Amino acid sequence: MYHVLIVDDHVDQREFLQFLLNNHPTSFQITEATNGKDALALFSKETFDFIITDVKMPFLSGIEFAEALRQKNIQIPILFISGYDDFNYVKKALTLQAIDYLLKPINPAEFNQQIDSLIQRSNQKKVQQQHLIDVEQLQTQKTITNLLHGIPFTELKHYEQTLLQTVFKEPFFVFLIESEPEQITELVQFLTSKNSKQWLHHRVSSSRIILFYLTQSLSVALNNIQLIEQHLDLNSANHHTMERSDLINKPDDLYAAYQVLETQLAHRFYEQSPNLTLAATLPTTSPTNELKVTQKIKEILHQSDLNALKLQIATLLNLYRNAAYESPMLTKFFFATLFKTILETSDFVLESQQSQLHQLLQVKKFSEIAPFFDDLLQKIAKRQAIIDDESNDYVREAKKYILNYYNQELNLETIARTINISPKYLSDLFIREEGIGISKYLKQVRMEKAQELLQHTTLRVGEISDQVGFSSHSYFIRNFRELFQMTPDAYRKMKRQVNK
Structure with a gap:
């Protein structure tokens, strides 16, 4: 549906234009104004797809109204209608990028042709505007990523600094949420559908998202994040973890604030301070290293060496516990993958297997992971003992x-x-x-x-x-x-x- 503004000081003319629009195949939402001054005031609270306006009106003529819109940088298709066949009016209308200039009495066929042109111009304008919005959003996300990667604000390009200062035009709070990728994707869709000017979001990774709330009031920010948490809880049974920053006054401070949030998130999970030296040796630092660990587990299982398997799992658990650095969700995914690999490679059928994997992904503390492996390895050892007695x-x-x-x-x-x-x-x-x-x-x-x-x-x-x-x-x-x-x-x- 297209929102049309009809501007004319004669009620019978407005009614006739409404009649013509209602008989057009396209659906329209119609708003009326009796002169250019009143019409201009409407733009402070409404948006329109195009305008149909008379030329000569009291207070502010159609031409003056169009000039005022252009001065405000409001680009919108306009169809001028007048009872005066005046070349000067036509010339002026065309300089204001009018679609056309129709003379009264209006020919319905010509009017419909002009409406089709207005619709086409409006559609083109929407596509262009959306493209500009998409480009700006993409650049904003890229610039925020640069900040989070430690590039100082002062070293950003000038247009990137200007963009961030425009986006973060007032102080804000940052909320770091970690959850399963599907839940983060659903949250992104939810936030995008809300299209709130107060909320901004930036997906850091498949399992992490940052929410920015533009306000100086902590209570307002907490009330709104509560609504988002309720949405998460209603739409997923999966657990999510969240940390909040103090008030941030300017985008320059975003990197430091994010580092604090990451540390808080990790400390809550591992219950100890990080060891950056050990962190650099974690298998999850690269897909290749993860694959090597998985292949090692499979080789051990093929050799039926349960003692070596226990030692390998214990070594990995100690490494991640002492490093206390990796994203909690990535750590849970890593160990859930190992758990599944052991099940599949050993051909071991575990009752409530999916439930076990789900519970492993929902643990709130790192210390809760080890019991899953202890129980599984005990069951595999018991089965292996039976097989060993029977096998040649x-x-x-x-x-x-x-x-x-x-x-x-x-x-x-x-x-x-x-x-x-x-x-x-x-x-x-x-x-x-x-x-x-x-x-x-x-x-x-x-x-x-x-x-x-x-x-x-x-x-x-x-x-x-x-x-x-x-x-x-x-x-x-x-x-x-x-x-x-x-x-x-x-x-x-x-x-x-x-x-x-």
Whole structure:
């Protein structure tokens, strides 16, 4: 619907224009004014898509009204209507970027054509305005990011300083909220829909958002953040954590305030001060390091070495506890991923598995993470003891050897010789216990490793073929296609699209 302002000092003319608009295919919200002076006053409290105005009116003519709008930098399409065929009026109207100049009596067909032109011009104007808004918002977000990364305000470009001074035109409070990515995304959508001039928001990461509230009153800010927290609680059962700054008088102080909030958030979770030296060694500092830890966990599980697994988990827990630095949400995600990796790699079915993962992500203190792993490892150890009693030692040793040396040239004879058993006897034992032959098991292990490398590295297919133990690249590709019904390159492309 388009908001139209009709300006004319004759009531019958206004009614006729309304009649024509109501018979147009487009829907309109219509506001009226009897002269240019009254019409100009309306712009202090309303916005319009276009104007239809008479030229000659008391107090302020249509031409003077249009000039006043231009002086206020209000760019809006205008259709002038007059009973005077005066060239000077027409010339003046065109200099004011009028769509057209219609003479009374109005021809309905011509009027509808001009309305279509007004709608088109209005749509173009909205697109241009939205583009300018988008560009400004993007630049604002980029500039705030620079500040949060420690670039001093005085070293920002002049237009960036001006932009921040315009955005933060009054003192403000900062609220740092950390939660699950889906909840942060939903909050961004909620804040965007509200379009409040008091609230500004900046998404720091997938699990963090900063809210700026422009006010000097702490009580006003707290009342409003309470409404946002209520929205979060109503729309998600997931836990969120929040810290608030003191009053900030100028954007120059934003970086220091954010550092304080980060420290407060971490201290609440870890219950101790950060160690920056240890923080630099955390696996979550890079995706590559995270992948290495995950692969290490899988290798330990394939070797059925529960003591090594317990030691690895304990080492990681101690490292994160003593560093006391990483984002609490990222830390919870990291350990939840390890928890899930242990379950999937060990083929261990845990009752209420999803519930356990959900609870792990909701812990409020770092100390609450360890019990999840203690309980899981105890259950896996109990199951392993049962399996060990029933499994054949030769088969277990053969599998362990394959998992350790799958990237080398292996065959039944080599494996049998290593564990001091005849190839025929080992083959029969393996098929009886595992349901497949050793060659097929070796191929499965190699293909699983190839899947991991395709998904998590940028190695070429030929390099991956070498790393998983295939001497022929074409043989590797053929086997991969037979097992997964697609080429290695197609598999990598599919996984990247899924993970976007």
